[in-house]
Amino acid sequence: MTSVGAQPPARRLTARGASTRNRIVRAAADLMHAAGVAGTTMDQVVDASGTSKSQLYHYFADKDALVAAVIKTQAARMLEFQEPHLERLASIADLRQWRNAVVRSVDEGQGINGCAVGSLSSELADRSEPARILIEAAFRSWESYLAAGLRRMQDRGELDPEADPAELATGLMAAYQGGYLLSQAARSSRPMAIALDLALDSIEARRARSDRAPEAAS
The missing domain is CATH 1.10.10.60 (Homeodomain-like)
Structure with missing residues (x-):
């Protein structure tokens, strides 16, 4: 191809x-x-x-x-499912709700066939440069929703202003894709839940210093 x-x-x-x-x-x-x-x-x-x-x-x-159209369609399907959660993302609680929706979705399908976009990437990224570019654009669009939500968390004082939302979004995406791959093999949502929980715990640990101060004093 x-x-x-x-x-x-x-x-x-x-x-x-x-x-x-x-x-x-x-x-x-x-x-x-x-x-x-x-x-x-x-x-x-x-x-x-x-x-x-x-x-x-x-x-x-x-x-x-046809494959090019499929890549765009699978990316649109993925965003259609996650947009309701990602568009309003502005807090750790919102991130947890997104995590719950993702884990529930994986659990319902037992991880079968993996992530629709991630599976295309695994098969095509090293075989077709045009396909790789389309898939990369889909991932970047997805990450932009997460990064925008993390920036809103910074604006609300829930995230350290020195944190890099783009890097944290990439980390969340890596946890999602890796978690999906392991869930596909295990036929269980547990690997996805563990991967996302670790990623979210890491983000929560980077709450704004003002939020952490009372805990440090207690």
């Missing part, structure tokens, strides 16, 4: 055309999450989406173009 993102020239889609294209992408995303990109064929996508091969190639020049 060498040319992810190769698509026909942009054109305005009818409502019906947009619906058909979205159906194809959603079906491909589900198949690729379950079986991997290499394990998913275009014929399988046609069958799963209930479309014809001519329709598939009308919207996507090749599998690489």
